[in-house]
Amino acid sequence: MMHRRKFIKTGLAAAGSLITTSPIYTFCADPQSTKKSHIVFARDPLLQSTPNLIDSDRLIRLLDNGMQAYFDEDNVHSAWKHVVKPQEVIGLKVNCLSGPGGTHHELVEAICERLREVGVKADQIIIWDRMDEDLENGGFKIVYRGNQIKCFGNDAVGFSSDFEIFGSAASLISKTLSHYCDKVINIPVLKDHGIAGLTMSLKNMFGAIHNPNKYHLNIGDPYIADVYMLPSIKNKVRFTICDTINAQYNGGPSHMPHWTWPCNGLIFGEDPVALDYLGWQLVETERQKHNLKSLKESGREPTYISTAADVNHRLGTNDPAKMEVIEI
Numbered sequence: 167m168m169h170r171r172k173f174i175k176t177g178l179a180a181a182g183s184l185i186t187t188s189p190i191y192t193f194c195a196d197p198q199s200t201k202k203s204h205i206v207f208a209r210d211p212l213l214q215s216t217p218n219l220i221d222s223d224r225l226i227r228l229l230d231n232g233m234q235a236y237f238d239e240d241n242v243h244s245a246w247k248h249v250v251k252p253q254e255v256i257g258l259k260v261n262c263l264s265g266p267g268g269t270h271h272e273l274v275e276a277i278c279e280r281l282r283e284v285g286v287k288a289d290q291i292i293i294w295d296r297m298d299e300d301l302e303n304g305g306f307k308i309v310y311r312g313n314q315i316k317c318f319g320n321d322a323v324g325f326s327s328d329f330e331i332f333g334s335a336a337s338l339i340s341k342t343l344s345h346y347c348d349k350v351i352n353i354p355v356l357k358d359h360g361i362a363g364l365t366m367s368l369k370n371m372f373g374a375i376h377n378p379n380k381y382h383l384n385i386g387d388p389y390i391a392d393v394y395m396l397p398s399i400k401n402k403v404r405f406t407i408c409d410t411i412n413a414q415y416n417g418g419p420s421h422m423p424h425w426t427w428p429c430n431g432l433i434f435g436e437d438p439v440a441l442d443y444l445g446w447q448l449v450e451t452e453r454q455k456h457n458l459k460s461l462k463e464s465g466r467e468p469t470y471i472s473t474a475a476d477v478n479h480r481l482g483t484n485d486p487a488k489m490e491v492i493e494i
Contacts, residue, residue: 202490203440203483208232209431209493213411217428220411226276228432232407233280235494236434243284249405250349252285257347258293259403261354261370262304267421269353269409271305273432277351277407278315293317294342296373318342325376326398333478335392337375344398352406352438356429356445357418358453362386363461363468365419366445367406367438368481371399385466391474394438394481406441408433415452427452439474439482440489446471 210228215221233245250256258277260269278291289312295301297319298308309317325338326345343350354370361382362369369390372378381389394400410433416425429448435441446468450460461467475484483489 202488203437204236204435204490204492205437205440205444206232206236206434206492206494207431207444208235208434209429211430213430214428218412220270220272222272222276225272226279229273229276229280229407231494232432232434235492242280246280246284249351250281250284250286252287254286254348255290255292255346256281256286257342257350257402258291259343259350259352259354259370259373260293260295260301260304260306261365261373262295262300262306263373264357264419264421265300265303266305267355267357267412267414267423267426268300268304269355270411273407273409273411274306274353277353287313288315289313291315292342292347294340295319297321320373320376330396330398332395332397333392334389335375335381335396337377337393337396339396339398340374340376343374343402347402350403352403354406354408356408356410356413356433356448358414358416358425358449358461359386359418359466359468361466362390362470363464363466364442364446364449364471366408367435367441368394368470368474371403374399385469387468387470388473390470391476391479391481394474395479400481403438404436406433406435406438408441408445410445410448413448413452415449415456416458437482437489439471439484441482442468442471442474443484443486443489444491 208228208231210224213224230242234242237245237248239245262268281291301319306317320340323341329336330339352370354366357365359365362385371394410429410431412426413429414426472484474481
């Protein structure tokens with residue numbers, strides 16, 4: 167069990183040295199606050215004994231250690247009680263668009279186990295994404311009803327009848343998010359994206375709206391930030407556990423195994439902007455290792471990250487000086 171925090175102040179700076187541009191904006195949700203955005207990056211190099219074969223015992227230990235480190239708790243159940251309450255309906259927003267390159271079902275099963283242990287009933291947990299077919303391709307079993315964990319796509323339940331609007335975004339919201347869930351845990355994957363540069367915490371909410379195809383112009387900026395500002399999304403997505411067990415540094419969002427690397431990690435946080443900034447640096451570091459151009463040089467720098475941090479959004483910070491990254 168992990169009790170001691172290891173504070174890493176140089177990790178982001180070292181990764182960020184690969185980026186030649188400075189953040190455009192550096193506003194926190196409360197620009198007057200001196201509190202830093204808190205991120206935990208938990209890794210286990212032995213998580214996959216062979217490629218794509220996950221050690222389930224190591225995975226749940228990694229999940230537990232990350233949660234305990236994030237909330238500074240010696241007991242994993244105490245850590246989860248910071249995120250959920252027994253009476254709530256909890257949505258788990260996965261990303262299965264690329265099938266086997268999406269959120270690992272083993273991770274989701276481990277999260278469900280911990281949710282049930284802290285009092286969330288099985289029939290109050292909903293695993294969801296865009297379509298039933300996406301979930302099935304990602305290894306999930308579709309379940310619509312009964313006293314068990316539910317799992318289904320937006321195509322099974324439909325969308326709200328009223329548009330939610332912010333800035334350039336006007337969308338109908340998945341009923342799973344707008345009607346059924348009290349709180350959502352975001353479980354994205356870390357990937358290169360052929361249009362937006364990166365897909366992780368912020369862009370995963372494109373799977374919660376009816377018209378994501380409308381929002382890929384101009385490298386997804388400001389659309390990705392604006393979509394996250396839609397009230398149902400901003401108010402209900404309360405925590406993110408990013409699946410970086412196998413991350414992808416090129417060729418995304420389609421699954422390209424030859425452009426993935428075994429990061430063997432999970433990233434925990436409440437600030438989606440800071441999380442995406444860290445993910446961006448990780449992808450850039452891996453691209454450099456393989457002699458690929460930076461995302462900026464490739465014409466797809468994820469500028470939506472800085473937009474999400476600006477004075478009009480205040481979804482978090484993209485300033486490394488305002489981040490506390492804990493690596494375990």
